[in-house]
Amino acid sequence: MYPRQEDALPQNCPQRLVRSWSFEAFFAVTNTILLGVQTAWMAEHFASGLPVIFVVLQVIYTVIFTVEVVLRLWADGFHGFACAPHWPWNMPLSENH
Numbered sequence: 001m002y003p004r005q006e007d008a009l010p011q012n013c014p015q016r017l018v019r020s021w022s023f024e025a026f027f028a029v030t031n032t033i034l035l036g037v038q039t040a041w042m043a044e045h046f047a048s049g050l051p052v053i054f055v056v057l058q059v060i061y062t063v064i065f066t067v068e069v070v071l072r073l074w075a076d077g078f079h080g081f082a083c084a085p086h087w088p089w090n091m092p093l094s095e096n097h
Contacts, residue, residue, distance in 0.1 A: 014071055038054050
């Protein structure tokens with residue numbers, strides 16, 4: 001049987017990175033700020049459409065998110081990424097853009 005991911009100590013640089021609190025916090029905080037600012041802007045300027053800066057920021061964040069997923073796959077391997085007890089947290093959620 002495979003060891004539980006949360007019980008295993010990080011053994012390599014990618015594992016230490018993706019399991020660090022600051023790594024998790026960066027993505028949670030930056031995504032929350034981006035979505036909050038975009039939602040507030042759209043609530044006030046609904047009829048004028050989405051500015052280019054929001055589209056650019058969404059593309060940048062998508063690239064960052066893709067890098068995060070690749071780092072997690074590299075750190076834990078496919079089995080650790082997709083079959084660990086916390087696997088639902090690793091599955092991407094689709095957004096309607």
